[in-house]
Amino acid sequence: MAPKIKDVAKRAGVSVTTVSRVLNGEKYVKDDLKERVRKVIDELGYSPSHIARSLVRNKTNLIGVIVPDITSSFYSSILSSIERSTSLNDYNLVVCNIMEDEDKEYKYLQVFKEMRVEGIIIMHEKLNDETRELIGKLGVPIIFSSVKPVEQPFISVIINDFHAAYDAACHLIGLGHKRIAFIGGDMRDVTSGQNRYAGYIQALKDHDIEVIKEYIHFGDYKTPSGYEIMKQLLACEERPTAVFAVSDDMALGAMNCIHDHGLKVPDDMSVMGFDGSQWTELVRPRLTSMGQPIQEMGKETVNVLLKLISGEQNVAKHDVIFEHKLVVRESCRPYEEQSQT
Amino acid sequence: MAPKIKDVAKRAGVSVTTVSRVLNGEKYVKDDLKERVRKVIDELGYSPSHIARSLVRNKTNLIGVIVPDITSSFYSSILSSIERSTSLNDYNLVVCNIMEDEDKEYKYLQVFKEMRVEGIIIMHEKLNDETRELIGKLGVPIIFSSVKPVEQPFISVIINDFHAAYDAACHLIGLGHKRIAFIGGDMRDVTSGQNRYAGYIQALKDHDIEVIKEYIHFGDYKTPSGYEIMKQLLACEERPTAVFAVSDDMALGAMNCIHDHGLKVPDDMSVMGFDGSQWTELVRPRLTSMGQPIQEMGKETVNVLLKLISGEQNVAKHDVIFEHKLVVRESCRPYEEQSQT
DNA sequence: GTGAAAGCGCTAACAG
């Protein structure tokens, strides 16, 4: 059995209060006593029980985080940033990796409640009714990172997905492309599904470019779906000259598909991604992508949550919107009529 | 304030004991009482405090895990598998992402101790002296996943890195290569540094191939280091015809470097990776790699740890060695004299 | 079947 505060007190010949005091760095303890206690703590290898402390202080220093998929480059980057910030603030993370298992999410949310986590970070917006209800009466601050679910009274840390997609499409248009295909996300997602789609459509409309249904498909953000959709796109009578995928992963799938068909990016097809994952630089050609400031967003997510937790008054009750930023790399090139097959 | 068991008891007109009993699914509670209590629990949205329970049961259901870098494809995959298994067994994960910060690791280990985690999973072997000492007297089961640090009395779940590297090199040799460069790991790491290096050397020796110092370099497992090393390799008077990198990430760096020099994989240079990360399939050409059974290893790590925790007697006290498996994809091709520049 | 009461390891008044 691990030694307890009582053991330390006994061995040092003081009261538990005194031990508690040196543990918590209070003054009002004579130096010699302080030292004596410290020594015993060392000898015994004593470390205070976080459990007992939590119980009496009514404070767990725990934050629960729900990630859709930890192996995704985008999510693992945000998570990494989040972990960094929480750790710097003496908070610990209990992580739930849902992997599309709604029941798992619900179960974890309950666990979070039982564990009395002080706050919760959620990184997806496909909340089912049960979950929404549970979330609504959890009684701890909740914050969404990189998404904004509809009808939720919680703060989101996001970019403006509509504008970002709009700007991405405009970049392609500015390059001279008119036949721009779209590999969208899940239209049940407002943030990354609907908004990005709307941005794409608006950009075409603003430039008097016809919206061609055949060029528009929706995937699940992952590489294979980008690949499959690109296959269909390549089969079009009149092929698009550029593709805009709303996730880097799908863009990669598209690039691979193009490559596997003996075509070249960007010569035969320009490809634009979304997110700014780390591997956009690690792929050839390097992927031009509409970047989200992942690090900053993770950090700010924690900042705001911590303020919410500490009950600070001056926390703006509105979303935090970060600037998106197009990073031009190698996967898009100007389109000229004659360069087509 | 969240409702407590007392509130439930009062409202249901029973004693806290009874409430506790229905909470824990004990028999010896009349059905009507049981139902009444359940109803009140529902009404109040009561959920038992994990903190209080932990304190009295002396059991936290927490496992601490130390990951070198959550954004790495390899580690995030193992972590994902680990999380899956722990969650299935009603354990929760507190994760520490060290990112090469030794102090952070040490701090977290202390936090784990304070939190009374029931077990710890560690995924790296660069333990400094302080850490080793702390680990030695932590008093909870510890298990290493994918690495085996020297002189540690703990179980590791690993592959045989020597044999794996040996087999990888043999594959290249079997393809006719003689000038095989090596992009190694950190030689302070026994598992992924020394052992893989030794396997490579042994393979050459067993086939009477000269070991050329100029072909041997050591990186840090990450993509940029593979890139830089490849640069040097390409500058050799007599270029190697194949490269074996001990991580897929470094192999990717090497491939990129080769590509950026206007050369082709595998025509101008064969590239072999190590780990079997998910993206070996997502890159063109697809990367031939010596794969580790990541999912199984993660799962088994948790299995063994859980047995250790429950104090099962029949836990073999030795390491669990998984089979490595070469997955041939597109980045290596047979070498013939005439095909050289 | 059910309840009273004694802790689990710690902190925080409150005294001294």
Place this chain on the structure above:
DNA sequence: CTGTTAGCGCTTTCAC
């Protein structure tokens, strides 16, 4: 400055 004591929210003997 230092110690006594009453809980924090729950489980668990031990009676009834």
